[in-house]
Amino acid sequence: MLGRTAFGLWRARYGPWRRPGKSCGRGKRGAATLSVTPQPSLADEPVCIRAAGLSPHQKVTLRALVLTENEQMFDSSAQFRADDRGLLDVGRSPSLGGDYLGVVPMGLLWTLSPASMETPYQKLRPCTNLTGRPLRVDLSLHSGHTQAGMIPGQILAKQAVDRWYSKPGVRWIRLREGRVRGSLFLPPGDGPFPGVIDLFGDEGGLTEFRACLLASRGFAALALPYFGFEDLPMTLVDFHLEYFEEAAEYLWKHPKVKGPGIGVIGSSKGADLALSMITFIPKVTASVCISGCNANTLTDLYYKDVYLPCVTHNLDEIIRLDSGVLDLSGTLSDPNENQKSIIPLEKAEGHILFVVGEDDKILNSKLFAEEAIKRLNTHGKNNYKLLSYPGTGHHIEPPCSPYCFAVIDRFLGHPVLSGGEPIKHCYAQEDSWRKIQEFLHLHL
Template sequence: MALRAAAARGLAFSLRAHSPALDFLRRQSGGGGPVVTVSPQPSLADESLSIVVRGLEPGQRVTLRAQVTGEQGCLFDSCAHYQADGDGSVDLTTAPSRGGDYMGVEPMGLFWSLSPAGIEWPHQRLEQRQVEKNPMIVEMLVHKGFNQPKSSLHGQVVAKVKVERQFVGPGVRRIRLREGRVRGSFFIPPGDGPFPGVIDMFGDEGGLLEFRSSLLANRGFAALALPYFCFEDLPVSMKDFQLEYFEEAARFLQRHPKVKGPGVGVIGSGKGADLALSMITFLPEVVAAVSISGCCCNTAADLHYGELTLPGLRFDLSRVTVSETNVYDIFEALDDPLDPANHCSIIPIEKAEGHILFVVGEDDRNWKSSLYADLAIKRLQQHGKENYKLLSYPGAGHRIDPPYSSFCLSALDRVLGVPVLGGGKIQPHSLTQVDSWQKIQEFLNMHLR
């Protein structure tokens, strides 16, 4: 009886040992089959990762694929082809991709090349708006063979892992702000402080965007994500803006006990960039400004400050062109700042006493940000000013975000309601995001600490 029971237990163990489920678990735990490891885990969204696949056959061809579901339910994915070395390993810090969505040695290529999957509408942006409670979860899979990008046919999955990308790191506090007229989210780094204070603004998408502010807080800045329309009781659209609203935000930040004074900084993209230039021009509280893909003029909406009004430089939609794939190119749509009729919209940047950093992509197709930065710098030079620095990147497009953000060649424009070309080439644009992010922090630290 005891012998039969032992034999039965042995048979059951043998069957379990060869079950597919246990085989998969064994592979994941390094028990003889392929395994993919990612470190650190979890990680900050602007942090580079070590990604290594082990346990493959020497010289084996595999496709590494990443996929993530955005907050609006769109599936984004990316893939790259690799060949294992003599030890049966693929280390993305040294191994070149041989095809897929990118080529060459790109340790974070699977992240910045994420784009809408083949079944999805293509002109969508992977953007995290709920930064505190919802980290971005990216699943990484290793498939046998070389699979084509955006294909629904993939080789057998031999290993996979989930990667958690955080926007709010340990100890960072997020405070929803309703202070006078000012709305937004205030991110405070861990520790006693005080910390350099920065106001963070985006462009015509409107609403509250927190991902850059939260990442700045992880890097030691007290950062205020500042919406200025299409949020709570703020104006519904871009029509008229009062600079006093932005002045109130700067004074709130300046007075806060966690903020190191005496001045504060501002960083803006697109429309937010020309607002940043207006702030450093007219507001003594602002001593450092970063203009990302901005204009030298006040654009779109009139800007009022006391008795002063800067008319908004207008768009002429008759100059918009449409591609065969129904993507709109608005590169020529903004009125010319050099036209004497538009000089009243030029921001008198020569009045700024603080320091300015211009960040532009030379392949920006949203508008002529390289030209606008040159015009602003010439104006400063004509008035004997040297309080500026220019970062100009070949191959970069309009939307220059923190590192490893996914590249988006065209995206739905909230105002026009159609997909608009942003420009740029995927690899140089992604390298731009890494380099500019570090230099933006260096600039802000230099002038605010």
């Protein structure tokens, strides 16, 4: 149910609420309808959005709205014209205005952003109960082309879309095993399944949605926090790779996980941790490095007799844009000036997939991936693959994740520029998600 305040905002903006899927108005040919298939769907799965019962060439606006469990609103819109039969297929009809232009079948979901009354630069995240509750998107079809800041036209039809992060039968286990904390997601069935550890960046805490989607796609996935959760350190302190080795050992020994090795997927800071794991931990045989660095970043890393100092950000190099958004693209120190910080990837026996956006404004991840590949080639290694995407920023996530121009940084307290162009970035997410799964299946 919509909260009282949120419901009032909805009513003021969209008009009286009617049950999803019901017609709310008529074109000249009869009642307008709005349909979405498949319904329900997994959050990383494309959907087809169609309207019927419109007048020939009628101008309409499609709007999407999400109300999170914290009662934050995210919305998007696109303007269309029905065909000569009064039909509209978002997968074939170009958007003529709104939050994107052209034929983009998933454009309404990809361009969801905080509504005008909300704090900007927030990321849309699913509810905490991933296996028991979907992300609900409410679609509404309005007459006319609604311009930004104007009250939408008459509602012609509505439809609710349930986007699940968990397919039926996925099992969720909250993990407290030795020092290891996190959430283990197991696919339905007896298995065994390929095992993957999932790491995010320096935002801290436990992020589960990617691991849950991986389980829905056949992986035993461990969402592994490393600070800012339960009894783990609350801030970034020196890392000891033994914690990550203990997690790898737990997953490798799990009766539902098949060998001979496990994989790890990491984003941002999690990416250089993923590279360190495949370099030093033998049980890790496949590593996906998304928007990362070829050196150890942010805090020093220890493992047995190994010590990797960190490269850090020089905050004096931050550029403040006119919008107030911070550009960090020139702040990270050059790893080549601190050779001991560079991860000795030539020691890795497994396979590595680098995924980078060519317009990454937080890390120059394409350059760092090329430096890593150069080092591997120098040592006669070819155990890598590079996915490099033009027009793509830093936060490359599963295709259920809308584009974020900037995100409020946990430490700086200000929005930080992510880079990329909305539609190019989201197509890169769609393509890389498929290829990441193929890579992990191949090497696990």
